[in-house]
Amino acid sequence: MEDNRTAVIVGAGQAGRWVALTLRAEGFNGRIVMFGDEPHLPYDRPPLSKAVLHGTADLPQLALLTAAKADELRVEWRAAAVNAIDREARRVRAADGSETSYDWLFLAQGGRARTLPGLAPHPRVATLRSWEDAQRIKALIESSRHLLVLGGGWIGLEVAASARQRGCEVTVVEAAPRLCVRTVPACVSAHLQALHEGHGVTLRLGQAVQQVEPGEDGVRLRLAGGETLQGDALVLGIGLVAEDGLAAAAGLACDNGVLTDASGRTADPAVFAVGDMANALQGGGRRQRIESWENAQRMAVAAAKAALGVAHDPLAEGAPWFWSDQYEDNLQLLGLPDERLRIVERVVPAKRQRIFFFCEGARVRAVAAVNAGREIKVARKWMLQDRFPAIEALADAGVDLQKLPTTAASA
């Protein structure tokens, strides 16, 4: 049966790709037009701070949607930014001058790397968001003896680890008193600090930057405490700004991202926003903008299903999940760790494993785990079924977590 409807996707990344895949998987037979402001089909961004900086991954290996797959799925991909949305006429205008009418509009634009106010672009200063950014940082790492990293969050730490592994001297400057302060409790920050110091990274914590002075021979950072750091190049990893300008200009409510429900619905029934750019309801009326690969997929799938009227609850799929690879370690977070919860620690030195369970009563609410991907997925199953082993048993490194008997937490 012919379907005259058109889905327009603005943004060609993990989220945009999952909107397209899900629309087709759910049987949508109409047009799908995907706009991206980069000259590439959707590619996977997590390797940009790791394998790409090591020179072991090329763009084709990062493909999330190849040209062949786009053809097969009949996704019309356009390498053009969208400049304006006319919500009344249900039409977008792209930078190439074209206009496209839509029945549904999916905004999946992600965000842009935050930079410092007043800091002009400079060849020795870089941020990381795109393939091209990663190529620049790779070249800076290769030509630098000492790399400065501003920001001790995930991007800053992954870049620091990659640069260190490639032989750079690395100094990380962070304004907060500990690493990854927005996403993990102090116990996990302490683990990350020991990991980086153990690999020879110099950390300057609790140090605000007063001035950045890039020059021909390097970059100087003047810290508020009076210290001056000198390096060959500077990478800024100071956060992501939701790309919500297009949505705001179209009159959609925005506050640190487009305001949506858990499935990416905006106040306009024809418009959805998903992934990094969506400040979404997370259950219990709480709002949060989650920057992660898994959240981009989860919201994109939910929005595509919501548009088609397919019953689906993204919050029932379990707690948010996140990973970071640094040096030889793999760190995973499940749920939102909160240090006010009871923390049970499990350490298995032979496997270089360290797991923090964040518990409330008989339940595990969140998990932070180093080199324990299997265990974190065992915990995910407990949380989905709301059945848990005895909390005391979690710390016993001698038992296999999957073999622990569980009981219903509500019993």
Place this chain on the structure above:
Amino acid sequence: MSNWTPVGHREQVETDNPLAAEVGELKLGIYEVDGELHAVEDVCPHAMALLTQGFVDGCEVECPLHNAVFDVTTGKHLRGEPCRDLRAFPVRVVDSRIEVCPVPLD
């Protein structure tokens, strides 16, 4: 199909607890699903990780590093990070010894 190679004992594999085996350079995971053994390659095609160290639930294994999920009875990639299917290999039990043939099925 004369190159059956012993890789371990039957008791070394149980439901949700696979055996990591090696035949020359080839790394294999041997899984038990509903009493039957299945052998698939053990290195996740997405990134360097051994799937036998991942989470096994029924016929599915989830990579310990990221979230690629495979059916261990067929090798098919089911969900998660985009990557190819796993190659599956013939496996049999002879006198409680597990033997695999290092030539992929299909």
